Amino acid sequence: MFYFELRPCGEFKSPSEYERQAIAVASTHDLPTLAGWWEGRDIALRDALGLYPSEDERDRQMRGRADDRARLLSALERTKIKPAGIDSNPASTPAMTAELARAIHLYLAMTPAALVVAQLEDIAGMRDQANLPGTTSEHPNWCRELSVSLEELRGDARFIDLARALRRERPPRRVD
Numbered sequence: 001m002f003y004f005e006l007r008p009c010g011e012f013k014s015p016s017e018y019e020r021q022a023i024a025v026a027s028t029h030d031l032p033t034l035a036g037w038w039e040g041r042d043i044a045l046r047d048a049l050g051l052y053p054s055e056d057e058r059d060r061q062m063r064g065r066a067d068d069r070a071r072l073l074s075a076l077e078r079t080k081i082k083p084a085g086i087d088s089n090p091a092s093t094p095a096m097t098a099e100l101a102r103a104i105h106l107y108l109a110m111t112p113a114a115l116v117v118a119q120l121e122d123i124a125g126m127r128d129q130a131n132l133p134g135t136t137s138e139h140p141n142w143c144r145e146l147s148v149s150l151e152e153l154r155g156d157a158r159f160i161d162l163a164r165a166l167r168r169e170r171p172p173r174r175v176d
Contacts, residue, residue, distance in 0.1 A: 002026040002108060003037065003068075010067065012075035018111035025117040026104055029130040034104060034122045035096035040065050041127055049138050066090065076103050079110065098125060098158045105162055109169035116170060123159050124148050 002025065005013045018024055026034055032042040043061050052058040069090035076082035083099035086092075093100065101122055108116050121130070124147045132139045146153075153159050 001028070001031075002104065003031060011071050014075070015079065015107060015110035016112070018113050020112045020114060022111075022113040023115045023117055024108040024111045024113035025119065026108065026122055027119055027129075030133050032129050033119070033126050034101050035125050035127040036129055037065075038069060038090075038096040038100070039094070039127065042129065042132070045132060045139070049132075049135065051134060072104070076107060079107060081106050081110075096125065098161075101125065102158075102162050102165060106165055106169055109166050116166065118162060118166070120146060120153070123162055124153070124156070125158070 002012075005018065007013055007017075027037065031037070036042055040062060043058065043065060046052060046061075047058050052061070070088075073082060073086065073088050073090055077088065081103045082088075083097070083103050086097070086100060105116070105118050105122075126147050128144060130144065131141045135141060148156060
């Protein structure tokens with residue numbers, strides 16, 4: 001899980017540090033989408049629902065996310081896949097871009113992980129996660145739809161570009 005593949009110092013692990021017998025994925029249904037993570041929407045939602053025990057904890061989470069965004073850009077820079085036009089200061093990119101999401105998926109594709117998975121919500125640039133753990137009636141879990149239909153996705157430039165890029169980075173290979 002990309003968000004959690006960190007070195008003890010907090011930096012994102014390099015692709016070569018991932019395990020071979022693993023699935024490399026940016027997010028899941030229980031975590032923020034890439035766009036939601038970048039914008040801190042999960043933190044804001046938890047705050048709005050009163051799920052933080054204190055303002056200090058919420059503020060700590062917000063500072064940590066800001067640090068993580070900077071560390072992510074640094075990791076993409078180290079691997080030479082940070083998109084052109086994206087500054088090293090995350091504040092200059094207030095929202096996730098298709099190019100930045102593509103770079104994160106390429107980062108995962110560079111790992112030796114046996115499988116790399118791209119979540120449709122991340123390709124479509126969706127900001128809200130499907131499920132917010134720890135909630136039942138407070139949040140409409142599992143009620144939102146994809147922002148594009150599967151039929152539209154087939155012709156979506158973001159989907160086509162990412163699929164081509166992943167295929168170049170990870171050509172089909174025989175599984176032993």
